[in-house]
Amino acid sequence: MASVELTKDNFDEIVSGDKTVLIDFWAAWCGPCRMFAPIFEKAAENNPDIVFGKVDTQAQQELAAAFQISSIPTLMAIRDNVVLYAQPGALPAPALDELIGKIRAVDMEDVRRQLAAQSAAK
Incomplete structure (x- = not known):
């Protein structure tokens, strides 16, 4: 499946689903963006x-x-409406594959418990 262009009009709809979303923040003038x-x-x-x-x-x-976003490319991973990863810099293919594996392995129930505990502590 090819990547989809995210805009302010479709962003919430695409990201709010139950799928994992990997987002590449980029610009046409950015050399590292074009390489990534x-x-x-x-x-x-x-x-x-x-x-x-x-x-x-x-x-x-x-x-x-x-x-x-202050530096591009920036890669962000969102799962179940939670940002799990957000870092600037282009990744080589093996590092991106490793990141995808780590994102898949995240226990979202544990993440939700941690978020709830943080909210309760405030």
Whole structure:
């Protein structure tokens, strides 16, 4: 499955589902972004159970600002409406595959318990 373009109009709908969403924040003028793009697309083809989305930070400045994106490319992983990973920098294919494996392995029940405990402590 190819990646999908995420915009302020479709972002919430795509991310709020129960699927894992991997997001590439990028811009056309960014050299590392262009180098990472084929790696991201190949991962999208190899992992059809994950939604791979791309946010053009030039066209979608509101989204970039909402997530405080200050460096691109930035890769973000969201699962069950929880951001599990958000780091700037292009990853080589083996590192992206490893990250995908780690995201799949996350125990979301444990994450929800930790979030609930943090909320209760405030």
